[in-house]
Amino acid sequence: MFGVCHRRAELPKAALRLCSLHQNFVTDVLSASPAVENVASADCACFEQAITSGDRQLYSTRSHEFQKLVKTSSVLGWNTIDKWKNRHDLLPPKSILKKEASIISSPSANIIDGEAIAQEIKLEIAEVVEKMRSAIGKVPGLAVVLVGSRRDSETYVRRKQRACEKVGFNSYGVSLPETATEEEVLEAVRKFNADPNVHGVLVQLPLPRHICEEKVVGAVSIQKDVDGFHPMNVGRLAMQGRAPLFVSCTPKGCIELLLRSGVQIEGKHAVVIGRSNVVGMPAALLLQRQNATVTVVHSHTPNLAEVTRNSDIVIAAAGVPFMVQGSWLKPGAVVIDVGINYIEDPDSENGYRVVGDVYYAEACQVASLITPVPGGVGPMTIAMLLSNTLDSAKLAFGFVEN
Numbered sequence: 001m002f003g004v005c006h007r008r009a010e011l012p013k014a015a016l017r018l019c020s021l022h023q024n025f026v027t028d029v030l031s032a033s034p035a036v037e038n039v040a041s042a043d044c045a046c047f048e049q050a051i052t053s054g055d056r057q058l059y060s061t062r063s064h065e066f067q068k069l070v071k072t073s074s075v076l077g078w079n080t081i082d083k084w085k086n087r088h089d090l091l092p093p094k095s096i097l098k099k100e101a102s103i104i105s106s107p108s109a110n111i112i113d114g115e116a117i118a119q120e121i122k123l124e125i126a127e128v129v130e131k132m133r134s135a136i137g138k139v140p141g142l143a144v145v146l147v148g149s150r151r152d153s154e155t156y157v158r159r160k161q162r163a164c165e166k167v168g169f170n171s172y173g174v175s176l177p178e179t180a181t182e183e184e185v186l187e188a189v190r191k192f193n194a195d196p197n198v199h200g201v202l203v204q205l206p207l208p209r210h211i212c213e214e215k216v217v218g219a220v221s222i223q224k225d226v227d228g229f230h231p232m233n234v235g236r237l238a239m240q241g242r243a244p245l246f247v248s249c250t251p252k253g254c255i256e257l258l259l260r261s262g263v264q265i266e267g268k269h270a271v272v273i274g275r276s277n278v279v280g281m282p283a284a285l286l287l288q289r290q291n292a293t294v295t296v297v298h299s300h301t302p303n304l305a306e307v308t309r310n311s312d313i314v315i316a317a318a319g320v321p322f323m324v325q326g327s328w329l330k331p332g333a334v335v336i337d338v339g340i341n342y343i344e345d346p347d348s349e350n351g352y353r354v355v356g357d358v359y360y361a362e363a364c365q366v367a368s369l370i371t372p373v374p375g376g377v378g379p380m381t382i383a384m385l386l387s388n389t390l391d392s393a394k395l396a397f398g399f400v401e402n
């Protein structure tokens with residue numbers, strides 16, 4: 001937080017100007033293409049709320065979304081809003097960000113903006129899809145199977161479908177009730193496996209308890225396993241000289257964040273906190289493939305803090321809020337926080353907030369680079385899913401970019 005809560009009239013001039021530019025932009029986009037749902041992500045009210053609430057992170061995310069939307073809109077060919085291209089004055093006013101940062105308590109770490117990097121990747125994907133469409137008249141297709149009505153799962157599935165639309169993929173989905181049988185879920189998977197228009201098939205996790213996750217994940221065709229959860233893909237990841245067709249999205253996103261932030265992985269000591277099939281274990285394997293020396297720690301590891309303090313790169317995926325304290329970190333370490341923990345927060349509108357596994361306020365005084373939660377690894381999960389689906393479609397079509 002900024003530490004202060006601005007009222008609109010007290011906002012710095014640069015922020016007010018950005019608000020009104022944003023409003024004009026959204027009006028233009030809506031008149032050019034009223035049906036475009038993703039404009040909602042650049043919603044004026046949200047943007048203004050981010051500024052007026054004094055929530056620095058939300059503000060930063062919103063202003064990046066705003067700029068990226070301008071770029072996306074030109075990639076998608078909304079020519080009626082050509083006038084918004086190349087507008088350098090849409091950049092977030094640095095003076096405000098600088099001021100916010102000093103109020104926060106002068107963090108020494110640079111923040112890895114996962115939202116912005118994910119957006120960049122989506123733009124790159126949208127460009128390739130456009131080339132594919134014009135060269136062969138086909139685009140990638142992603143199918144999602146949702147079982148039950150968990151609110152978080154419904155939200156993630158909606159985000160995946162919206163992300164598909166944004167980059168020009170076809171998206172397919174089946175929503176089964178909580179009471180669906182295992183056979184019904186398997187049948188939905190088999191149907192998508194056999195559909196030539198579908199290049200990626202995933203089943204949103206977690207599944208209801210009466211359904212065997214191992215069976216369902218194992219039923220996805222390995223050629224369409226864009227979640228990278230199939231034991232064949234995981235096994236290949238673990239073996240020297242073998243390559244998986246797909247790597248699971250969250251760990252792949254962690255490595256992509258490191259690489260795109262210019263972090264040298266080779267020769268470094270890395271610690272992965274947590275050994276889950278979905279994040280910890282594949283993240284450790286990926287770091288090894290980048291020639292890091294990797295230690296995996298977990299709830300039975302003695303001297304957790306000491307092992308972490310000896311590491312140049314820390315990937316925290318334990319699912320324990322605020323676990324990694326500032327004193328656990330080597331000065332200058334790079335910290336990737338995979339945790340998504342909902343904790344009670346009577347000060348927030350809905351009574352809770354999302355925090356990571358890292359005690360961010362302390363860690364950002366010690367680390368050199370750090371991902372925030374939200375807005376770090378989370379958005380990369382969906383960007384990597386799109387990237388895997390694009391790779392799958394390229395293979396299926398024999399499409400090679402020139």
Ligand SMILES: Nc1nc2c(c(=O)[nH]1)N[C@@H](CN(C=O)c1ccc(C(=O)N[C@@H](CCC(=O)O)C(=O)O)cc1)CN2
Pocket residue numbers: 156202203204205206227249250340354373374375376377378379380381382
């Ligand atoms: N079949 C799969 N199921 C699940 C996966 C998966 O990769 N494949 N991962 C998670 C859920 N998930 C995507 O499916 C996912 C989780 C979190 C985020 C995200 O952007 N999080 C935000 C914060 C949380 C929020 O705002 O609600 C962030 O970190 O900024 C995206 C996707 C489990 N199931």
